[in-house]
Amino acid sequence: MTHIALLAVLIACLVTGCTGMLQGSGAPATSSAPSSESASQGPDLTINQVTEPELAQFFTKRVEVFGLDILATSDTPDAKISHAAAVVAQYLDNDQDGQADDPAVTTSLEEQRATLLMAPDQEALELLDPFGSSALEGRLLQDLYAEETAPTGGRFDASLEEIHHLILNGGWSRVYPKQLGQQSGSEIATYMNIARGGYFEETPQEYPVGAWFSYDDETCTYDCMLTEYTYWVHTSLLGAQATSRRCEEILREWKLCFPDEVVETDDAATIFQNPKNLLPDRLPDGNYQGSNPN
Structure with a gap:
């Protein structure tokens, strides 16, 4: 399950119930929206540095996947970020041919500025408190924590749920x-x-x-x-x-x-x-095969 109880107190924005979905308020921030991936090359899942000064105060790592932005804190392990990025890619490119299964969904995610926020755990994100600034304004937000992502010991991988929530609210439900x-x-x-x-x-x-x-x-x-x-x-x-x-x-x-x-x-x-609904029919496992090798 996602963690929103304290987030609801911290941020003056719309909270979509207990799913952890947050909508930034006010005008969009100055940071650029994720760009569409090349259909021929597939998404580049490389972890990049956040360059926008206002965002970089809180999040230093970024991956952009088919219109969805992943922002992570400096202490979020790269392996957890990469796993989350691969799960996003598999949900959106379920046949893993390097192209989004439904371009309308990726367009919607871009328009909603769908953003997955990652930190080591809930406490770390709450202590960071990025929600008091305008850095996240205009974004549809979902939290995901490293401790619950691809966990060991047979525990359930929460990235399957939290990423599904974000894509559903920012993409599938709108298309x-x-x-x-x-x-x-x-x-x-x-x-x-x-x-x-x-x-x-x-x-x-x-x-x-x-x-x-x-x-x-x-x-x-x-x-x-x-x-x-x-x-x-x-x-x-x-x-x-x-x-x-x-x-x-x-x-x-x-x-x-x-x-x-x-x-x-x-x-x-x-x-x-229904095959007319271009929705995933295979469960992501974090091993996406459609990435741009470059």
Whole structure:
């Protein structure tokens, strides 16, 4: 799960529920937006230095991937940044041919100035407090911490979730608003209401018997619930949750761990199985093969 409780206090901007999604306020900052990658060469996942003085006060490392900007602190390990960049690339170029699967999504990410913020852990980002400056204004933000990225000991890789949230809110939901719009009335919202056992504007004290999506964070608004639900459906179809250990970890929130369970139980699966929707059908593993070798 992402970490927003204290961030909400630190920054006067829109917080999209409990997903950690933040929208910078005011006019866009002077830093340049990520540029599109060359279709023939693929994205260059090299970690570069942040050159904009205002941003460089807080973040010194940057990778730009298919319209999405990754900004990291100086003490964020390069290996964690590179892993996150590869996960972004695999979500957006799922067949790894060096070209974004849906150019409209990358354009949307650029327009939203979608930005992944990385630090060693939540405390490090909070102590840094970049949100009091104008450096992040006009950006759609998502936090991801090194300690939860490609962790050891069999722990779940949180980059799969946090990056999915950012691409969903900055890209997929805007390109496919009828299917994936993160508000009441979209197809995914209709399916979520069924999965929760009814329409709940606010988190209920107790979910109906038979609900298979039962997130109980009272700070999570309806659109936040949609972001979480979309993540669970999509990544469960991709096999991200398909182990007994993982099923036990997420049982309180999500009960359909395996792809066949999702297909048999939740009609939201049809959104992701429809070939007209250019959405990932393979789970990222951090080993992207479509990069520009130069």
